[in-house]
Amino acid sequence: MVKLVDWFKARLNKFKTIFLISVIIIVIFELSNIAKTISFDQLSTIFSQISIWNILLMALIGLVSVTPMIGYDFTLNNILEQKPKKRYIFETSWLVNTLNNIAGFGGFVSAGLRSEFYGKQSSGKKVVQALSKILVFTMSGLSIYALISFFLVMFDDHNQYLRQYWIWLIGGGLYFPIVFCLSLFGKGEYLGDLESTHRLELIGTSFLEWTGVLVSFISTGLLMGIHVSLRDVVPLFIAATVIGIASMIPGELGSFDLMMIIGLSALGTPRETVVAWLLLFRLFYYLIPFAIGLVLFFKNLGTTINTRYKGIPVGLLKELAHKLEGFLLYFTGIMLVLSATIPEAFIRLPFLQRLNPIHSRVIVVFPAILLGFLLIVTGRGISARVKRAYVPTILIVTLTFLYSLLAGFRVSTGFFLALLLLFVIFSKNELYREQLVYSAEWMTIDGFIMGGLTILYIIIGVYNSPNIHHRHRLPEFFLFPSERIWGVGFIAILIVAFIILLMIRFLKNKRIQIGEAVDEKRVQHILESYGGNPDSQLVFLKDKKVFYYNNGEEDTVFFQLSTFNNKILIMGDPSGKTSDFEAATESLINEVDRYNYLPVFYENSEDMVMILHEFGYDFIKFGERAHVHLPDFTLSGKKMKGQRASFNKVLKEGYQFDVIKPPFSADTMSELRAISDEWLSGRKEKGFSLGFFSEDYLQRAPIAVIKNQAQEIVAFANFMPTYTNNIGTIDLMRHSPEKAPGGTMDFLFINLFQYMRDEMGIEYFDLGMAPLANVGTSRKSFTQERIAYLVYNFGSRFYSFGGLKEYKDKYANEWLPEYVLYSRDSWIGYVMIALLITDNAPVQGEKKYRGFRRFIFRD
Structure with a gap:
């Protein structure tokens, strides 16, 4: 015996797998049997004869009637002295009981599933004992009703037909007294030691369960308009159920139905009506609750799988569901507007009839256009995951449901809109962004859709006007009912345009910017403690905002950034503690994402490419940064012949190189400003990735002068x-174009190389980046790089990229690639336009530039 037990224990997991597969096969088999008894044409005919409110009430009563069975599993866990989460018990119990209704096999299926769901924390023997108590009492409620029915049949002369079932009623009725006495006076472990409270809980649960079954069946008949006596229906239903259970057929399928058809027909109800009654009862008490149970099952199964694979499956499903939700909102809105624009097409063209989810018999132009465009706008808000889009979307989908109801309701339309509403309701946790920032990408998409629909409406109105003669006739389905109706629709579009602006304004909320003003103490602390990079000093120009990262103890990293429309343009690599770069980057991305911006990382090294690639960012090579290796620098050799000649020429003319150190006097600053203004020659200073003349900025470091x-x-x-x-x-x-001789820049660079090598011990001199150097020129280059080249080169056609690369190549020993990284939600063309405008925006004209940007993008 011990060996047999050990053998079973060793193969327990295999037996569990076999059991679960068996349950699935049984369920599929029973569902196929039920499906054979259901005609969808018949269901459609029945539904067409019953009001939608009565159908919804049947479904609601069916769901409520199933609910009492959950009490069994609360009692089971009390017997096992376990306290799992109530939500877990509710979900698993619903599945177990609705599955047992479909394919019970005398409780075998429910016992196996309950053991799997609740028996992992207790010994096998204790679980079996607890399950035996539960299964024995599940029929006590039916037995009580059988006793009541027996007395109704035997001592009431109202209906002699039902007396033939007295043997089944008394047989079923004796079950409860026997079980009750055994549990009360018995001494066995499997029934006799049941506590009084648990006994009462099980009896009460069973009684409520069978009350629910009766209520669901009887209310279905009443809502169908069938008038029968409860004194007739209750005994017949109980007798049929007892016979069905005795037959051990799952769900009493066949025997129960046959008895009810014969019995109710004998009581005066037409056979066809009885069949429809049973059909609806099975649909609302068995199938729909079971479908919900399956959803809960896959949810729990999904939770297990999701935990095992670190949340990736659920994340993917949520992302797919969110995209589907946005698509459905756009699709429904477009179909509504088109149905008001070309109503004849939706009548004459079968494919449009099938495609349109809103099957309305009467198209009312104004609400159709209004709701259609608003669905598109709310679809944008939902797609952008904006919190404030939640309530308006629910309201607009509900109004669309009411519109379809008033315009000629169909079940398919109701189902579609109900599904859409559920998508919206359950997406609440996906809406986490505080504001809508309408990007250029979204403007393009929505402008194309809404503008296209508006233009189509206007064109059709013009072609339908009786005052305009046309050489070519439009297809008949483009004909509009009347000019007056078209005019109402056109006015609706004008009103809707105003409402859309208000809706977008609402979704935008109060604009919140990312980053803070430069705090010199915080910045200096990071740079002095952890170091920086060749772009770090640009922060003191104060033309950009700063995002600080704090590791919990102190600021360790900062980013320099500027905002353009919905893009946060981050200048260069982060500055500070290298080991915190990844955490700081994630913190920045999360903060930016919360407020509905998209980061664009500009002029970044390969190290940042690797970090940002892990966050799903695309990248293109944007140029190359030139480095001069100072220990190897020399003017000798054939390559340096030209530079050597320029250097010696300037030197012979008496020009001198010097390094002056701050603080600088007012006279010195005035002299430097005069040179700067002369060099600019009326051009505006540019900022962002470039320095500009600022006295405060220049006072921070030495200056090399000629x-x-x-x-x-x-x-x-x-x-x-x-x-x-x-x-x-x-x-x-x-330099001064008038006073400085030719070759001055070469003279300055060569002296700088020597000074930094000899006086400062510097190894590399950074000549800066050559934008678009070796980018997008190959036939096999990325398409994004080719687009970047075209946009940036066209936008900066007065700036010689090629000349800059050629000049720096005279000195550079190595070229390091620099990259632009951007979210996959951004379009590369718009990314480059944002960089082009920001990088070339004149500092002095900043207010004017910002005003122009506000006019275009409405910050």
Whole structure:
């Protein structure tokens, strides 16, 4: 015996698998049997004869009638002294009981499933004992009703026909007294030791369960308009159920139906009506609750799988469901507007009839256009995951449901809109963004859709006007009912345009910007403690905002950023503690995402590409950064012949190189400004990725100057601290076109190379980036890189990219690739336009630029 037990234990998992497969086969078999008894044409005919409210009430009563059975599993867990979450008990119990209704096999299926769901924390013997108590009492409620029915039949002369079932009624009625006495006076472990409270709970649950069955069946008949006596129906129903259970047929399928058809027909109800009655009862008490049970089953199964695979499956499903929800809102809105624009087409063309989810017999132009466009707008809000879109979307879908109801309701339309409403309701947790920032990408899509629909409506109205003669006739389905109705629709479009603006304004909420103003102490702390990069010093120009990352103890990383429409343009690599870059980047992305912006990372190194690739960002090569290896730098050799000649020429003319250190006097700053203004020659200063003349900024680091024999400064370049030990660079490099001789820039660079190598011990000199160097020129380049090249090169056609690359190539020993990284929700063309405008925006004209941007994008 011990060996047999060990053998079973060793193969327990296999037996569980076999059991679950068996249950699935049984369920499929029983459902196929039920399906054979159901005619969808017959259901359609029945539904057409019953009001929609009565059908909904039948469904509601059926669901409520199933609910009492959940009490069995609460009592089971009390007997097992377990306290799982109530929600878990509710979901699993609903599945077990509705499955048992379909394919019970005398409780075998429910016992096996209950053991699987609730028996993992208790011993096998204890679980079997508890299950035996539950299964024995499940029929006590039916037995009580059998006793009541027996007395009704035997001591009431109302209906002699029902007396033939007295033997079944008394047989079923004796079940409860026997079980009750055994549980009360018996001494066995499987029934006798049941506590009084548990006994009462099981009896009460069973009585409510069978009351629910009776209520569901009788109310279905009453809502169908069938008038029968409860004194006749209750005994017949109980007798048929007892016979069905005795036959051990799952769901009493066949024997129960046959008895009810014969019995009710004998009591005066037409056979066809009885068949319809049984059909609806099975649909609302058995099939729909079971379908909900299956949903709960897959939800729990999904939770298990989701936990095993670290949340990825559910994440994918939520993403797919969210995209489907947005698509359905857009699709429904477009169909509504089209049905008001070309109503004849939806009557004459079969494919449009099948495609249209809103099957209305009467199209009312104004509400159709209004609701259609509003569904598109709310679809945008839902797709953008904006919190404020939740309530308006529910309201508009509900109004669409009412519109379809008044315009000629169909079951398919109701089902579709109910499904859409459920999608919206259950998507609440997916809506986490605080505001809608209408991107250029979204404007393009929505403008194409809504603008296209509006233009189509106007064109059809013009072609339908009797005052205009046409050479070509339109197809008949483009004909409009009347000019007056078209005019009402056109006025509706004008009103809707205003309502749409109000809706978008509501979704936008109060605009919240990302980043903070530069706090010099915080920035300086990060740079001095953890270092920076060649772009870090640009932060002190204060033309950009800063996003600080705090590791819980102190600020360790900062990003420089600027906002354009819905894009947060992040300049260069982050500055600060390298080991915190990934966490800081994730923090920035989450913050930006919360407020419905999309980050664009500009001029980033390969290290940042690897970090951002993990967050799902696409990237293109945007250019190359030139480095000069200073220990190897020399003017000798054939390659440097031209630079050597320029250097010696300027040197012979008496020009001198010097490095002056801050603080600088007012006279020096005035002299430098004069050179800068002369160099600009009326052009506006540019910011973002470039430095501009700012006295406060220039006071922060040494400045390299070229002086003539009269000790006048004719050219200068400010040092740019990189907060590293091995890289040096400069920012502004300007000269006087009148006073500085040809070759001054070469003279300045060569002296800088030597000074940083010899005086500062710097290993590399950073010459800066050459935009679009070796980008998009190959036939096999990424399409995005080709687009970037075209957009940026066209937009900056007065700026010689090729010349810049050629000039820096005279000195550079190596070229390091630089990248632009962007979200996959962004279109590369719009990304490049945003960078182009931001990078070339004049600093002095910032207010004017921002005003223009507000006019276009409505920040």
